[in-house]
Amino acid sequence: MRSFVRYAGSFPRHYCWIRGGSMDRNTELETGCTGLNKESKPWARGQQKELLKQLRAPRSMRFMKVLIPRLVDESNHNAQNLNARALLKAWAPSDIQFAAFADSDDIRPEISRHHIFRLIEGRFWQWDCLIRYLGSYDAIFYPGHQWFDAWGIRLRKLIAKKVPVIATLEGIPWMPPETKMELEKKVGHEIHTLSFEASKHYVKVLAMADHVVAISPFLAEIGKFLFGDKFSVIPLGVDTEVFYPAVGSQKRERITVVCAGTAYPLKRPELFLALAKAIPDADFKWYGGDRDGLLERLKAEQRMQRITNLEFVGGVSPEELAEAFRKADLFVLPSLSEGVPKVAQEAAACDLPLILFGFYEAPTLIDGKNGVVVWDDDELISTVGTLIRDREKLSCMAMSSREMAKAWEWSLISVQWLEELRENMRAGSAT
Known part of the structure; x- marks a missing residue:
C-alpha cells in the first residue's frame, strides 16, 4: 500500500512518497525526504530508496x-x-x-x-x-x-x-x-x-x-x-571547461578593458565612468546585473557626460562572460573589499592581466607578473592608461595569468x- 508521510516540521504540501509500509518520525528526520511524490524525478526517487536502504543497514556499513x-x-x-x-x-x-x-x-x-x-x-x-x-x-x-x-x-x-x-x-x-x-x-x-x-x-x-x-x-x-x-x-x-584562453592571437586596434559583478556600491562601478572619461582611446565594458537601480543611474550619467566608449552590458551567463573575457585585453576590479575575487580568477584563466586593489591581498595577482596592485583611484586610472599603451607588457602578463590559472582547476x-x-x-x- 502506498503511504504519504509528511516531513517532520515542514509545510503541508511537502510529502515523501514511499512504497509500502509506513515511516515514523525518526525515519523522516533520518532521510530528510521532502518535496518528493509519485511525479518526482527518477533520480530523486532513487535517492530516497538508497537512503532507506542505508537506514536499514548495520551502522558500521552506513x-x-x-x-x-x-x-x-x-x-x-x-x-x-x-x-x-x-x-x-x-x-x-x-x-x-x-x-x-x-x-x-x-x-x-x-x-x-x-x-x-x-x-x-x-x-x-x-x-x-x-x-x-x-x-x-x-x-x-x-x-x-x-x-x-x-x-x-x-x-x-x-x-x-x-x-x-x-x-x-x-x-x-x-x-x-x-x-x-x-x-x-x-x-x-x-x-x-x-x-x-x-x-x-x-x-x-x-x-x-x-x-x-x-x-x-x-x-x-x-x-x-x-x-x-x-x-x-x-x-x-575555476571551471576551466568554461573559462579558458582564446585559441590563437587576436590583434585588435582598440584595447578592451572589462569588469564583471553585480552593480552595487561595494563594487564601485562608477569608477568605470571615470576610467572611460580619462582614457578615450580604449573601450570599457561592465558585465553584471543591477541592484537598486544603480546601473540605470550610471547610464543616465554616462549619457549626460556623452561618454561613448563605455558599455554597461547587464547580466550574462558564465559562458557568455567567458567569451567576453577572451575578446578583452585587461581586467580591472574597482572594489576595495573582497576576499579572493572569483571573477578575477576566471579572467586570469581566460588570459587576462589583472588590476586589483591591494587591501585584500589576493593571491590571484602577483604584482608586476600577471598584473598590477594599486592602492588608490588615481593610481588605478594611471596604471590602466600606462598598460593599454604597452601591448608587449600586456601580452607577457596575460601569459603569466594563463600559467597561474592552471593550478586553480577544480579537478x-x-x-x-x-x-x-x-x-x-x-x-x-x-x-
Whole structure:
C-alpha cells in the first residue's frame, strides 16, 4: 500500500512518497525526504530508496552524510553556490552521501547523483532551509551567511546531535572601528570590510563553526585575529571547461578593458565612468546585473557626460562572460573589499592581466607578473592608461595569468577540499 508521510516540521504540501509500509518520525528526520511524490524525478526517487536502504543497514556499513546548505541548480549564479556546485560535480566518494538544496529542477546529472532537497516555493523557502539543518548528518559543510543559516546551526547545537560545522571565510566581515584599527596595525595597511548588514549573520556562523577554511592566507590571518585558531587555507577553483584562453592571437586596434559583478556600491562601478572619461582611446565594458537601480543611474550619467566608449552590458551567463573575457585585453576590479575575487580568477584563466586593489591581498595577482596592485583611484586610472599603451607588457602578463590559472582547476583544488572535510569529520568523531 502506498503511504504519504509528511516531513517532520515542514509545510503541508511537502510529502515523501514511499512504497509500502509506513515511516515514523525518526525515519523522516533520518532521510530528510521532502518535496518528493509519485511525479518526482527518477533520480530523486532513487535517492530516497538508497537512503532507506542505508537506514536499514548495520551502522558500521552506513555511509557518512554531509549537508552542504547551498543552492546547486543551474539557474543560481551566486559565487558561493557556484563553488558548492563545482565541488559536488568533482566529488563522488563511495563513503559519503552529500545533500544540497535546489529551488528548481534544472540540475545537471553529475549534481543529481547527490541527494538534492527541492525547497518549497514562495516565501517559506528560507524556513525550509533552516529545518534541513536539523536532519541526521555527520557534518555541515559550507553553510551560507543568511539568518536561516545562523539559526540552523544554533538550533542544531541546542537540540540535535553535535556534528562538525565547517564554514568558509571568503571576505572580510564588518568589525567595530577599534577592532579594525588594531587589525590594520597588525597587517600594515588599511582594510575595507563588508557592510554590517551583510556581516551580521556571517559573523555568527563563523563564531559557531568548529573549523573555517579561508580562501587566502590573508583572510586566514584576519580570521584567526577575530575568531581564534581554527582556520586552514585552501584556494578556490575555476571551471576551466568554461573559462579558458582564446585559441590563437587576436590583434585588435582598440584595447578592451572589462569588469564583471553585480552593480552595487561595494563594487564601485562608477569608477568605470571615470576610467572611460580619462582614457578615450580604449573601450570599457561592465558585465553584471543591477541592484537598486544603480546601473540605470550610471547610464543616465554616462549619457549626460556623452561618454561613448563605455558599455554597461547587464547580466550574462558564465559562458557568455567567458567569451567576453577572451575578446578583452585587461581586467580591472574597482572594489576595495573582497576576499579572493572569483571573477578575477576566471579572467586570469581566460588570459587576462589583472588590476586589483591591494587591501585584500589576493593571491590571484602577483604584482608586476600577471598584473598590477594599486592602492588608490588615481593610481588605478594611471596604471590602466600606462598598460593599454604597452601591448608587449600586456601580452607577457596575460601569459603569466594563463600559467597561474592552471593550478586553480577544480579537478585539483577539489581534492584538497575533500581531504579537509574528511579530516574535520575524523576530528569530530574522535571528540
